[in-house]
Amino acid sequence: MTTTVEKTPLFERPGVRPASPGDILRDSGPGYASNGLIGMIFAASGPVAIILGVGAQGGLSSAELASWIFGVFLCGGILTIIASVVYRQPLGFAFTIPGVVLVGPALGHLSWAEVIGAFFATAALILVLGVTGLVRKVMAAIPMPIVMAMVAGVFLRFGTDLISSVEGNAVVAAPMVITFVLLTTIPRLGKYLPPVLGALVVGAIAVAVSGQFTLEDGGVPTWFAAPVWTAPVWSVGAMLELVVPLAITVLVVQNGQGVAVLQAAGHKPPVNVTAVACGVSSGFAASFGAVATCLTGPTNALLTASGEKQRQYTAAISFGILSILFALFAPGFTTLMLAAPEEFILALGGIAMLRALQQAFVTSFRGNFTLSALITFVVTISGLTIFNIGAAFWGIVIGYIVSRLMERADYHKGLAG
Secondary structure (H helix, E strand, O other): OOOOOOOOOOOOOOOOOOOOHHHHHHHOOHHHHHHHHHHHHHHOOHHHHHHHHHHHHOOOOHHHHHHHHHHHHHHHHHHHHHHHHHHOOOOOEEEOHHHHHHHHHHOOOOOHHHHHHHHHHHHHHHHHHHHHOHHHHHHHHOOHHHHHHHHHHHHHHHHHHHHHHHHHOHHHHHHHHHHHHHHHHOHHHHHHOOHHHHHHHHHHHHHHHOOOOOOHHHOOOOOOOOOOOOOOOOOHHHHHHHHHHHHHHHHHHHHHHHHHHHHHOOOOOOHHHHHHHHHHHHHHHHHOOOOOEEEOHHHHHHHOOOOOHHHOHHHHHHHHHHHHHHHHOHHHHHHHHHHOOHHHHHHHHHHHHHHHHHHHHHHHHOOOOHHHHHHHHHHHHHOOOEOOEOHHHHHHHHHHHHHHHHOHHHHHHHHHO
């Protein structure tokens, strides 16, 4: 008797027909739109502040910073809409925050043109690794508890930031927490006003009433984005310092988070197609002076925070549309977002990420590979940095080594199951 083994195609097929406009309208709803909005607020607040901080320290002009922000949100938004419609899954793309952090020290001794050259080279490397199928093989070899332990380590700060925001600015953060608890514990209320959206509304009112919304110079200087082209310079030093670490943060750390979060929510994200798409999008982003695109973990956790699994792709479409709008009006929106107190953003992010953090811990420690998952979690939260590569990557590497050395029996259990 001959057994036929079905081979997984290199580029994962959707398995369903793309969503039509009618499908999108039918599957949309207030809860999904609010999840997309919360995801956008998260992406447009703290992450944007990181870009502004890194760029200012590196001596970038306001025009170059605005172009950077325009590039990451335009490319991420377009890719999010296309991928989510085609696969009918919530595939939210943004930019690699660890990658932005990596660029900071490099700007101390590299020119901006050399950094952009590294951005283009990173895009090419990501594309090659996606086309060859190596990315999916690596991700498939790492046990899910280890990956989710890394996710838990990365997401942990959202929980601790929620506590610190209440302590630091109770006038704003406390009403948000109370509103979230009430809308969650009273389903009849939460049905009409999603808990996270309710926390957002109450928080915005608290910010306005307490007089903590302050615009610099009393107003918004400009609204419309004006992309800037900077010719890349191909520097060996920039390639050695940035290309491999940036590719690792996208494919292993960021995409690894995104894939793990979506799988935990019951979805089947296309790993190789995602890598290829990130490579192509990163090339376009580099032309605007922007860092690489990735399948972001935190945003996808927000997009899948509630609702029916088969309708969650509409939350990603909402996020994509808002990303494009934010890109077009990046200077104005950025100024408005940064005018709110930090505790408002921290509280909102913490509230929105609670379920994702819970799921990450449950997946990490409910069954096999608990020791390696624990080691991964501890290394991830330690802040370990080697070769300019952050702790999330080393958490996975060290956790995987521990699993092979000390939990070999769990691999046999997994195969048997």
